[in-house]
Amino acid sequence: MGAEIIASHGILVQIFLLFLVVGTLTPLLAKESPQAFRRWSLIYTMSFQALITMIAFTGVVALVIGEFAFSTAIMVMVVIWALMMFIEIKKYKLIKVARLDDEKTRKLLKGAFVKISVVQILFVVLMVVAMVLKAKGVISL
Numbered sequence: 001m002g003a004e005i006i007a008s009h010g011i012l013v014q015i016f017l018l019f020l021v022v023g024t025l026t027p028l029l030a031k032e033s034p035q036a037f038r039r040w041s042l043i044y045t046m047s048f049q050a051l052i053t054m055i056a057f058t059g060v061v062a063l064v065i066g067e068f069a070f071s072t073a074i075m076v077m078v079v080i081w082a083l084m085m086f087i088e089i090k091k092y093k094l095i096k097v098a099r100l101d102d103e104k105t106r107k108l109l110k111g112a113f114v115k116i117s118v119v120q121i122l123f124v125v126l127m128v129v130a131m132v133l134k135a136k137g138v139i140s141l
């Protein structure tokens with residue numbers, strides 16, 4: 001049972017990574033109007049939160065079932081999870097209240113969107129690499 005749940009956790013992480021990579025293009029989708037950027041940004045954030053919540057859910061279920069002892073790796077995951085969620089909410093709030101009809105502000109925020117996406121991708125890649133190295137016994141987390 002625990003193995004299946006962690007397999008879904010792993011698959012969800014991969015789907016999430018794919019979403020983050022494709023999502024980097026969000027500012028390009030919103031070319032037609034300032035409001036389109038706000039709209040696409042909302043869709044992005046909702047999808048982001050849905051996926052990351054499913055990741056946390058499968059992780060917590062695996063823990064509750066009790067097949068995994070609490071480890072440094074899990075602590076790191078929880079911290080990364082909270083940090084990613086925090087950054088995403090801050091970013092969305094910024095885009096929500098910004099005066100997007102101002103060209104300069106819009107450009108700035110679109111640039112920030114891409115940079116933040118890259119940071120989020122790095123978090124996930126780092127976590128995946130750490131877990132692969134852990135599974136291979138190269139590092140003990």
Ligand code: HEM
Nearest residue numbers: 010013056059060062063068077078081123124127128131
């Ligand atoms: C509240 C959040 C989370 C909890 C409770 C949690 C819990 C767990 C647990 C119990 C495992 C199995 C540990 C082991 O094999 O020693 C695991 C594996 C893993 N987690 Fe998480 N996790 C969480 C969030 C995340 C996040 C945000 C990421 C990615 C950024 C992530 C990536 C992974 C990866 C790549 C694995 C290895 C999967 C595999 O072996 O196929 N986790 N997680």
